[in-house]
């Protein structure tokens with residue numbers, strides 16, 4: 001049996017969480033090696049990180065960096081990247097939209113005070129007026145269960161991850177988006193995803209003040 005992928009990152013969400021989500025949705029077991037100090041990260045930078053950045057994933061004899069490349073590799077390998085060039089391009093297009101929204105949420109999580117309030121206004125506005133209407137429209141236009149090709153893809157996995165992240169800061173974010181509400185229920189009941197959402201999985205919680213402080217130290 002092939003070795004399990006090994007994920008190298010800190011013990012938190014960041015840019016690795018979508019990779020955890022995708023592997024889990026594909027039903028792939030993985031291992032994690034966390035760095036906990038600046039020194040441990042420096043050691044990785046000096047030895048294995050091509051651009052001195054994480055996430056890094058050891059998979060199929062490669063040490064992959066750049067989260068989009070990693071996501072696309074895993075998606076393609078597990079038939080989550082469409083059946084032809086058009087589907088693949090739509091999947092990547094939708095996935096890029098979710099990544100923009102997730103990026104805003106990642107920035108929000110490290111801000112404090114007035115800066116955080118302003119970022120939340122921006123997130124609320126873009127969620128309700130830009131991103132969620134777009135995905136609602138896609139689902140409405142073709143009337144299918146998934147965003148592309150009537151089967152689960154990278155885009156769907158990233159969309160459910162994003163919906164749950166948004167709801168952590170805007171609990172009523174899905175009100176007014178009935179198709180996205182149904183999508184959330186459907187996706188959450190897919191067995192591999194249900195397992196990942198259950199307690200004890202490798203899904204990471206929202207960072208608390210102590211872990212944020214440690215992450216700041218690691219990357220300072």
Ligand SMILES: N[C@@H](CCC(=O)N[C@@H](CS)C(=O)NCC(=O)O)C(=O)O
Pocket residue numbers: 014015052053054055065066067068219
């Ligand atoms: N384009 C890269 C960006 C990766 C990135 O910025 N990683 C951060 C942590 S999430 C990092 O390693 N920062 C350390 C540094 O740049 O020195 C990707 O998508 O993977």
